[in-house]
Amino acid sequence: MADVARVAGVSPMTVSRAFKLDASVSAARREAILAVAEELGYVFDSTASNLRSQKSDFVAVTVPSINNANFADTVRGLTDGLKARGLQILLGSTDYDMAEEERLVEQFLRRRPEAIVITGGKHSDRCRRLLEASGVPVVETWDLPEAPIGHVIGFSNAAAVRGMVDHFVAKGLTRIAFLGGDVGQDTRGADRRLGFIAAMHAHGLAADRLIAAGPPPISMREGADAMARLLATMPDTEAVICVSDLSAFGALTECQRRGVAVPGRISLAGFGDYEIGAVSVPALSTINPFPRQIGARTAALILDVLDGRQTTPARIEIVPNLLIRESSV
Amino acid sequence: MADVARVAGVSPMTVSRAFKLDASVSAARREAILAVAEELGYVFDSTASNLRSQKSDFVAVTVPSINNANFADTVRGLTDGLKARGLQILLGSTDYDMAEEERLVEQFLRRRPEAIVITGGKHSDRCRRLLEASGVPVVETWDLPEAPIGHVIGFSNAAAVRGMVDHFVAKGLTRIAFLGGDVGQDTRGADRRLGFIAAMHAHGLAADRLIAAGPPPISMREGADAMARLLATMPDTEAVICVSDLSAFGALTECQRRGVAVPGRISLAGFGDYEIGAVSVPALSTINPFPRQIGARTAALILDVLDGRQTTPARIEIVPNLLIRESSV
DNA sequence: GCGGTTTATGTTATCGATAACAACGCCTGT
DNA sequence: ACAGGCGTTGTTATCGATAACATAAACCGC
Structure with missing residues (x-):
């Protein structure tokens, strides 16, 4: 930066200002400075800038898995909403593991992010403590924890599944039957399963058709395997709600291979409104929790917090949308 | 850190060393220091550390889209290979747009990453210049550019498709017919299409059944729409190679809705070995380019470069695997 | 028991940008 | 003509950790 300043005939401070979009530098001078910088191949050093200004321009985000269209959509909404402000996303995946989440959060906090977005509302004690002590704005998403750390933007997994049971x-x-959500690691899956059980009981029905699908991420293949077990053990089942569209599609393929008519003999539903559910034959009934919107609203909230427009913990409830399609007609 | 040092009764330098896993601090003292740090709620400041040590512990990665299982797998391989060394991934998506890629690269270089991984081998002039001038090790992946910027770990999209045509x-x-790859933005898609054309010509066949699917990312829906157009305009088509498994699955569903037998009347193939291709009925023939391995080997290469074991530009060719399944029997 | 080496710790200056403050020129209104 | 205000630029000290060097203690073989 000093070199650029010398060549441009100004002080380093003026060069610094030329690189900040808002700072007061005359337009002509800024242009000249940026031209010199480009010619000299100068590359601005964000690290030094961050240290001195005590701002990182980072927003840290943890998701259970990158390879999941729902979470990817949320990240997309976040990125789009934040990049206009020059905020960089620091993304990490926890693999549905709270210990890994804790490790990630600890790593992230060392970078002094402007805000930190966590998928889910359940964390290790130490993770929670670190977040609370950090002073960094925290947003928990995809869930509605009873005692949030800071802000919350999510929905009730249980209530969403109840809607499908009612249908x-x-x-x-x-x-x-309910397929998946049997492992505590995937707290959202477990919430859906609990919501299923509660809804069945509310209707005076037995909630005894619970099929395990193993630890997340639940694949299509695991959905198919679980459906095979269900058909073998409880062949009189009339309907199956799956923990996600991916497992639902797997279940559907298993039915197709066995000649079990869907929805003729078995009605099927998934969760998440993945593209597969809209395209498959038959199309899958599902629940859209608006993952993109979760990301977009989280981004907006973060900007509000950073600009001081939001000073109290926000609690925003997204209402998922029940989509009834061919698989459950 | 000074506070921790005072309470622990040592110099700040010793505290600093206690936080580096390799540095020479007696085990007892390190433990004591870390305990004090935990109690005081001290959080290490990576920004300051990075500035002074001129190391960022970042590896920057650009992918065309986060919401794509193939690229997510590559990122997964990268992350797994790098996290043991404490390297953080800085991930950005370009939306298949070279201008966006240039913007991202410029942003990333300001953080002084230890290495930068770019998906694809085609970039804007300025982007290329920035990368070359940066002195940061560059790895281009998912492609085999003729004039790489630095290292390359990829495969020939054209050759892979040729294998399918041969089959x-x-x-x-x-x-x-070939479905997709009609837009220049998706250079890998375009390479597959060109590979298709060349392979057809090599067999003395006309490559005139090219169906556009629009700009990437090509969805299942777009695959279905393209298949509808193909069936309408060239109903005597015997086989269709799609630019990805997602579009191939969409094409399959269109056939199912119209009662067109696959593979009875039309044989289908996709690209990428997505899970959908293995699970769908019929299972889809496809090409596995080993995305996870691309990430893993890129990570290994980066470690080799950082440790000085690799000093010349590497060119690693991955050989994709042809998977023949039910859809093309 | 003594030089020589290793191990563990401390001291000082520094990475590169910028906050905070100062100052200068220019305009405006009275 | 002059106080006051704004827009633009410069000066100085600083963000928090650590490289490089210095030093003290411990170890070791002959």
């Missing part, structure tokens, strides 16, 4: 029951189906 | 021709099919 099946209204169709006259009573022997309904 | 169809060996089966006696000659009226073969």
Whole structure:
């Protein structure tokens, strides 16, 4: 920067200002300075800038898995909403593991992010403590924890599944199974399963058709395997709600291979409104929790917090949308 | 850090060393220092560390899209290979746009990453110049550019598709179509299309069944729409190679809705070995370019470069695997 | 027991940008 | 003509950790 300043015939401070979009430098001079910088091949050093200004221009984000269209959509909404402000996303995946989440959060906090976005509302004690002590604005998403760390933008997984159970029951189906959500690691999956059980009980129905699909991420293949087990052990099942569209599609393929008609003999539903659910034959009934919107609103909230427009913890509830399609008609 | 040092009764330098895993501090003292730090709620400041040591512990990565299982797999391989060394991934998506890529690269270089990984081998002039001038090790992936910027770990998209064309021709099919890859933005898609054309010509066949699917990312829906157009305009087509498994699956669903037998009347193939291709009914023939391995080997290469074991530009060619499944039997 | 080496710790200056403050020129209104 | 204000530029000290060097203590073989 000193070199650029010398060549441009100004002080380093003026060069510094020329690189900040808002600072007061005459337009002509800024242009000249940027031209000199480009010619000299000068590359601005954000590290030094961050240290002195005590701002990182980072927003840290943890997701359970990068390879998941739902979370990717949330990240997309976040990125789009934040990049206008020059905020960089620091992305990390926890692999549905709270210990890994804790490690990630600790790493991230060392970079002094402007805000930190966590997927889910359940964390290790130490992770929670670190976040609370950090002074960094925290947003928990994809969940509605009872005692949030800071801000929350999420939805009730249990309530969403209840809507689907209601739909099946209204169709006259009573022997309904739930596939997945059997492992505590995937707290959202577990919430959906608990929501299923509660909804069945509310209808006076037995919630005893629970099929395990193993630890997340639940693949299509695991959905197919679980459906095979279900058909073998409880062949009179009339409807199946799956923990995600991916497992639902896997379940569908298993039905197709066995000649089990969907929705003729078994009605199917997924969760997440993945593209596969809209395109598959039959199209899958599902629940859209608006992942992109979660990201977009989180971004907007973060900007509000950084600009001082939001000073109290926000609690924003997204209402998922029930999509009834061919698989459950 | 000074506070921690005072409480622990040592110099700040010793505290600093206690936080570096390799530095020479007696085990007892390190433990004591870390305990004090934890109690005081001290959080190490990576920014300051980076500035002074002139190391960022960042590896920057650009991908065309986060929401793509193939690229997510590559990122996964990278992350896994790098996190043991405490290297943080700085991830950005270009949306298949070279201008956006240039912007991202410029942003990333300001953070002085230890290395930068770029998906693809085609870039804007300025982007290339910035990378070359930066002195940062560059790895281009998912492609085999003729004049690489630095290191390359990729495969030939054209050659991979040729293998699939050969397979169809060996089966006696000659009226073969290619779906997608019509837009220059997606250079890998375009390479596959060109590879298709060249392979057809090599067999003395006309490569005139080219169906546009629009700009990337090509969705399942767009694959279905393109298949509808193909069936309408060239109903005597015997086989279709799609630019990805996602579009191939979309194409398959269109066939199912119209009662067109796959592979009975039309043979189908995709690209990428996405899970959908293995699970769908019929399972899709496809090409596995080992995205996870690309990431893993890129990580290994980066470590080799950083440790001085690799001093010349590497050129590693991955050989994709042809997977023949039910859709093309 | 003594030079020589290793191990563990401390001291000082520094990475590169910028906050905070000062100052200068220019305009404006009275 | 002059106080006051704004827009633009410069000066100085500083953000928090650590490289490089210095030093003290411990170890070691002969």
